[in-house]
Amino acid sequence: MDARTRGEIRQHLEGRVARLRERSRQLEDHLERLEAEEVRDSADKAVAAKQDDLLGRGVHANRAEMQQIAAALERMNRGDYGVCSECGEPIAKARLLAEPNATRCIGCQERLEQRGSAAT
Ligand SMILES: [Zn+2]
Secondary structure (H helix, E strand, O other): OOHHHHHHHHHHHHHHHHHHHHHHHHHHHHHHHHHHOOOOOHHHHHHHHHHHHHHHHHHHHHHHHHHHHHHHHHHHHHOOOOEOOOOOOEOOHHHHHHOOOOOOOHHHHHHHHHOOOOOO
16 A cells, blocks of 8 residues: 555544544533433433433444544554455555455455355
8 A cells, every 4th residue: 555545544534533532522411411401201211211322322333433443543553554364455445445444355355245254
């Protein structure tokens, strides 16, 4: 992978992390507000619990994605980023932008999935 492509992907990932961080902050704020609110009756309580659950999952998913991106950036720093672990060919830039943690090229990934041992 050339330096220019790596730079582009790094920039994309760093932008994504910044947005995720902001989103996490908003979700956490919202969760805290929900928890602080008086819940009047059991119907409201059910709605609140559901919202709480959804928000909690959102926070969790955001964190998981941030960790994945951090791992991708770390591999980039080590210099073993963007190379297929199966065939050693470079992984397409578009694929890396969509799936920063991909460790296989699309061809190898599809072959694996067809064999029924799908993993990214
Ligand atoms: Zn491959």
